[in-house]
Amino acid sequence: MDCKIRSSTCIAPINIAVIKYWGKSDEEQIIPLNDSISITLDTDYMFTKTTATISPEFTQDSIVLNNEQGSGDGVRFQNCLSEVRKLAASSKHASTVEKSTWKVAIVSENNFPTKAGLASSASGYACLVFTLAQLYELESHQSELSALARRGSGSACRSLFGGFVRWFHDSQPCIARPIAEAEHWPELRCLVAVVSNTSKSVGSTEGMRRSAETSKLLEHRVKHVVRDRIEDMKMAILEKNFVKFAEITMQDSNQFHAICLDTYPPLFYMNSTSQAIIQLVHRYNQIRQSVKVAYTFDAGPNAVLFLEQGEISRFASVFYSVFGSTPHDKFFRGKVPDLVDPTEDVASLVPEKALKGQVQYTIVCNVGQGPKNIDPTG
Amino acid sequence: MDCKIRSSTCIAPINIAVIKYWGKSDEEQIIPLNDSISITLDTDYMFTKTTATISPEFTQDSIVLNNEQGSGDGVRFQNCLSEVRKLAASSKHASTVEKSTWKVAIVSENNFPTKAGLASSASGYACLVFTLAQLYELESHQSELSALARRGSGSACRSLFGGFVRWFHDSQPCIARPIAEAEHWPELRCLVAVVSNTSKSVGSTEGMRRSAETSKLLEHRVKHVVRDRIEDMKMAILEKNFVKFAEITMQDSNQFHAICLDTYPPLFYMNSTSQAIIQLVHRYNQIRQSVKVAYTFDAGPNAVLFLEQGEISRFASVFYSVFGSTPHDKFFRGKVPDLVDPTEDVASLVPEKALKGQVQYTIVCNVGQGPKNIDPTG
Numbered sequence: 001m002d003c004k005i006r007s008s009t010c011i012a013p014i015n016i017a018v019i020k021y022w023g024k025s026d027e028e029q030i031i032p033l034n035d036s037i038s039i040t041l042d043t044d045y046m047f048t049k050t051t052a053t054i055s056p057e058f059t060q061d062s063i064v065l066n067n068e069q070g071s072g073d074g075v076r077f078q079n080c081l082s083e084v085r086k087l088a089a090s091s092k093h094a095s096t097v098e099k100s101t102w103k104v105a106i107v108s109e110n111n112f113p114t115k116a117g118l119a120s121s122a123s124g125y126a127c128l129v130f131t132l133a134q135l136y137e138l139e140s141h142q143s144e145l146s147a148l149a150r151r152g153s154g155s156a157c158r159s160l161f162g163g164f165v166r167w168f169h170d171s172q173p174c175i176a177r178p179i180a181e182a183e184h185w186p187e188l189r190c191l192v193a194v195v196s197n198t199s200k201s202v203g204s205t206e207g208m209r210r211s212a213e214t215s216k217l218l219e220h221r222v223k224h225v226v227r228d229r230i231e232d233m234k235m236a237i238l239e240k241n242f243v244k245f246a247e248i249t250m251q252d253s254n255q256f257h258a259i260c261l262d263t264y265p266p267l268f269y270m271n272s273t274s275q276a277i278i279q280l281v282h283r284y285n286q287i288r289q290s291v292k293v294a295y296t297f298d299a300g301p302n303a304v305l306f307l308e309q310g311e312i313s314r315f316a317s318v319f320y321s322v323f324g325s326t327p328h329d330k331f332f333r334g335k336v337p338d339l340v341d342p343t344e345d346v347a348s349l350v351p352e353k354a355l356k357g358q359v360q361y362t363i364v365c366n367v368g369q370g371p372k373n374i375d376p377t378g
Numbered sequence: 379m380d381c382k383i384r385s386s387t388c389i390a391p392i393n394i395a396v397i398k399y400w401g402k403s404d405e406e407q408i409i410p411l412n413d414s415i416s417i418t419l420d421t422d423y424m425f426t427k428t429t430a431t432i433s434p435e436f437t438q439d440s441i442v443l444n445n446e447q448g449s450g451d452g453v454r455f456q457n458c459l460s461e462v463r464k465l466a467a468s469s470k471h472a473s474t475v476e477k478s479t480w481k482v483a484i485v486s487e488n489n490f491p492t493k494a495g496l497a498s499s500a501s502g503y504a505c506l507v508f509t510l511a512q513l514y515e516l517e518s519h520q521s522e523l524s525a526l527a528r529r530g531s532g533s534a535c536r537s538l539f540g541g542f543v544r545w546f547h548d549s550q551p552c553i554a555r556p557i558a559e560a561e562h563w564p565e566l567r568c569l570v571a572v573v574s575n576t577s578k579s580v581g582s583t584e585g586m587r588r589s590a591e592t593s594k595l596l597e598h599r600v601k602h603v604v605r606d607r608i609e610d611m612k613m614a615i616l617e618k619n620f621v622k623f624a625e626i627t628m629q630d631s632n633q634f635h636a637i638c639l640d641t642y643p644p645l646f647y648m649n650s651t652s653q654a655i656i657q658l659v660h661r662y663n664q665i666r667q668s669v670k671v672a673y674t675f676d677a678g679p680n681a682v683l684f685l686e687q688g689e690i691s692r693f694a695s696v697f698y699s700v701f702g703s704t705p706h707d708k709f710f711r712g713k714v715p716d717l718v719d720p721t722e723d724v725a726s727l728v729p730e731k732a733l734k735g736q737v738q739y740t741i742v743c744n745v746g747q748g749p750k751n752i753d754p755t756g
Contacts, residue, residue, distance in 0.1 A: 199730065216602075216603045216629075217595045217598060217599065217636060220598040220602075221594075221595065224594075250643075251594075254640055254641075255594065255595065255639075257639055258595065258637065258640040259636070261632050261633075261639060262633050262636040263632075264628070264629050265656075265660040266656060268653050268656075272649060272650040275646050278644060278646075352577065
């Protein structure tokens with residue numbers, strides 16, 4: 001190998017927690033107070049793409065994030081980078097050890113608008129760590145990579161795996177592992193509804209700290225509620241029991257936001273549109289006389305809805321009719337669903353007026369795979 | 379006494395809980411899961427007025443509520459009435475025993491719009507029980523009367539007393555008792571902000587039942603949080619420590635709404651205007667570099683704000699500037715405050731736009747007395 005420059009380009013998925021992570025027991029190491037479970041979404045529409053280049057000719061590390069020259073996000077980026085290098089430096093391959101001393105140039109971008117409030121840090125750090133691992137030939141160190149991604153952004157440790165993923169708060173090292181592969185539940189669909197008029201709110205690092213310090217309910221959640229829910233959710237996923245899966249997902253999302261409200265001063269991440277979506281889902285399930293749709297909300301007003309393929313035309317038609325104001329092929333992105341006449345359902349639902357236009361657009365996804373190398377020669 | 383007709387007219391105040399009542403251990407008896415503490419508001423602007431008339435000539439009980447012939451609110455009204463009669467029948471005064479057999483005609487009205495979502499059942503049942511007690515000369519049975527009002531509407535047991543009142547969940551009988559008289563803290567003021575565009579939500583009886591059945595956090599609140607808060611709140615009141623009083627009031631309001639959100643399906647009582655009021659209060663306290671204002675919300679979007687007299691002109695001016703759209707002497711009712719120029723404060727607060735008109739009007743009260751007889755001869 002004479003040409004002393006190496007480059008790799010990879011993409012990584014976002015993941016949506018169905019049992020929420022909120023609160024750390026160790027801020028510096030990013031150790032969560034409780035286990036969480038997430039679903040990895042396919043990368044057809046949303047992903048982070050990262051190119052990492054290393055060369056002994058480079059005189060300094062550099063990073064370009066979403067077309068802006070950056071400082072590499074400060075401490076967390078540096079933590080990630082130096083930990084990957086440490087792992088490379090301890091390799092038994094001389095070439096990996098050598099490369100660990102070279103400077104690196106990172107170019108990373110999200111193909112979804114970060115301003116829409118879709119968490120980009122999970123896919124971002126997962127992609128960074130995965131891409132560097134390709135360069136240093138560390139792919140086999142899956143556990144270590146999950147732990148390294150965690151140091152960048154807690155939930156990034158889950159985005160290193162496809163399918164259904166559990167992040168253990170007390171494993172050594174603290175890592176995520178798959179519960180089931182993406183192919184396990186092929187009928188499952190996910191709608192990511194991007195809500196209009198989101199206002200800036202308290203960031204999740206600061207929010208978690210404030211909850212851990214002031215909520216009188218968080219400790220009870222962590223110690224007495226989540227443990228059972230994790231086991232129940234795991235069973236629901238393994239059994240593909242949609243009703244059980246949906247109920248726990250909704251209950252845990254609501255409890256996370258309840259903890260935010262019990263924080264002092266309180267944290268509001270959901271807005272009136274989020275409330276309207278929750279109420280629509282419960283009313284829809286009521287008229288369907290079964291739990292057909294579930295919602296979950298992270299630290300922002302956007303809704304993530306889960307349902308099975310058989311329900312998607314009917315529900316998407318109702319959802320679009322109530323919240324959409326653009327043509328349906330602009331409103332839906334990704335796997336645009338066929339729509340049916342929603343008149344009867346909407347009449348039974350009697351949604352509040354003035355909801356039209358409250359959802360900007362909705363991305364339709366399947367459960368997806370973990371990060372992958374997209375080098376032409378890769 | 380030959381003229382065999384007796385009549386009495388009384389008024390009763392509303393009360394605002396600062397440690398919330400949510401959830402019953404006995405639905406039929408209306409025994410709460412935890413103690414609560416409330417403040418009785420003066421009756422200058424808001425009260426229930428009830429006239430009760432008894433006569434051996436009447437052939438049946440009758441009730442007119444807010445100018446509508448009613449069934450007497452069914453079971454609860456009948457419970458109250460028959461319990462008061464039982465108490466009268468056990469009197470050692472022959473005249474009281476005789477009167478307990480006569481039929482009664484009740485005319486009751488609230489002088490505040492019940493549709494505004496201001497709880498009318500507490501003042502209503504307190505007034506009913508108090509007025510009947512006047513007729514039957516049972517005024518000295520204060521404890522029994524509190525317990526009887528409770529059978530009509532739980533929090534009515536607190537409206538039988540002025541000032542600062544604690545409702546005990548485990549006393550025998552289950553009653554409220556004053557912590558301090560209204561005169562104890564003469565500087566305390568209360569703003570009741572009636573929010574526009576309130577939508578119908580789940581009633582509190584049904585809501586409490588649902589929370590008790592489904593919230594995984596309510597039991598922890600009841601057993602481990604409220605007990606300390608009750609003692610801390612009592613001390614804050616006795617010491618007139620406004621900062622402590624305000625912090626606990628806000629934290630307990632938020633925790634009550636957190637429990638509502640942890641209920642399945644979730645209960646939403648606050649709306650986006652309520653959120654905006656909460657955020658304004660926290661920002662106002664921040665620029666004042668001290669806790670000068672507290673908020674609390676019951677099972678609806680209306681805000682109740684507490685502050686001391688010295689702060690009222692400044693805060694009311696800011697509040698009106700942000701949320702008001704009618705002339706200030708229409709916006710404020712009751713003890714209309716003098717306003718000052720809020721420009722500088724509002725500039726520091728940078729409130730969200732589009733809040734003007736979100737509060738319909740605001741009633742300004744003092745801490746007040748319990749029910750009273752207003753018979754001309756009374």
